[in-house]
Amino acid sequence: MFARFLRWLLLPIFYLIFYGFKRFRVHHSERLPTKKRRSVILCCNHAAFVDSVYLILAVKPRFTICGAKPRLFSTFFRRLLMNVANVIKVENHQQFLQDCATLLAAGEILLIYPEMGRNPEGLGTFKTWAAEVALQNQVPLLPCYLFGTTQGQTGTPCLIVGEEMEPQGEAAALTRSIRHQIAALAPEQNRIIEENL
16 A cells, blocks of 8 residues: 555656656557556566666556566565565566466556566567467567667657557467567667667
């Protein structure tokens, strides 16, 4: 309850900082979920801790971030921060799949960073975990590309939202498709770099 109150208190401040001073923008915002009418899995590149703040500000319904390494829950302050951001802990692969399935069954919207970690220099190797969750629960994926937090990127930070992908085929093939779709959303000057990493 306290974490939700703190989130409610902080969001207007972050809106002012990120949309006002940083001039954060969202392209194709109409593709983002607006209400928790059905589950969807947001998939986005992940270069910095601040990425989750941008996505929280861009997506209006409260969603669950799946997830974070146990060390990020090691102190009271860190646990509070994770609760405010609505982040779940990732202990292992099987537990991750089960937790995601439980949340999706309850109609939650999930954010999964397919790299399962930060890659400050650009798109890294994608794990199959996001694809496995989508296939096992038959929930669509929504690829996104966050510009402005990767090393070397300059200009106005923005979130570019792609089109929903229906889960089909094998996890490895779907993972390659997710990565291709996210890389294709990158602004022109970064697209070739991202696709070849």
